Amino acid sequence: MATTSRRLASLSEAAEILAVRPKTESPLGLVEALNPWRMRVMAAPRKYPDELRERATRMAVELRADPATKQGAIAQVSEQFGMHPETLRNWVRQAEIDGGVRPGITSAEAQRIAQLEQENRELRRANHILKTASAFFAAELDRPTSR
Secondary structure (H helix, E strand, C coil): CCHHHHHHHHHHHHHHHHHHCCCCCCHHHHHHHHHHCCCCCCCCCCCCCCCHHHHHHHHHHHHHHHHCCCHHHHHHHHHHHCCCCCHHHHHHHHHHCCCCCCCCHHHHHHHHHHHHHHHHHHHHHHHHHHHHHHHHHHHHHHHHCCC
């Protein structure tokens, strides 16, 4: 325990010497402040309700259709709904793909592909199990029996 408190004291001293301000007063904040190469952890994506997603997407598409409000439409709507602009931009892009306005894989196609990939994994696993069982039983038949 003594080494831990000494290390924390040395981190505090290093922060003072380097004039680095931690984001928080916790020891972890000092470590983050002193180590700029430390990988930052991304926040987990927030799940927005489907109704909010549809409404925000519809508003952004309508604003982008009007040449007067096209510039900054996504930023305006995303700020209004309290979400990151890239989130809304991705939703609008996918809505355009689903609507046939933009080329790409539609949501229904992506869902079907995921379903087929899952089925493929299950069939490969079953095939592997059957091959292993077949080899095991073939070895049993080749083994001489003692009577």
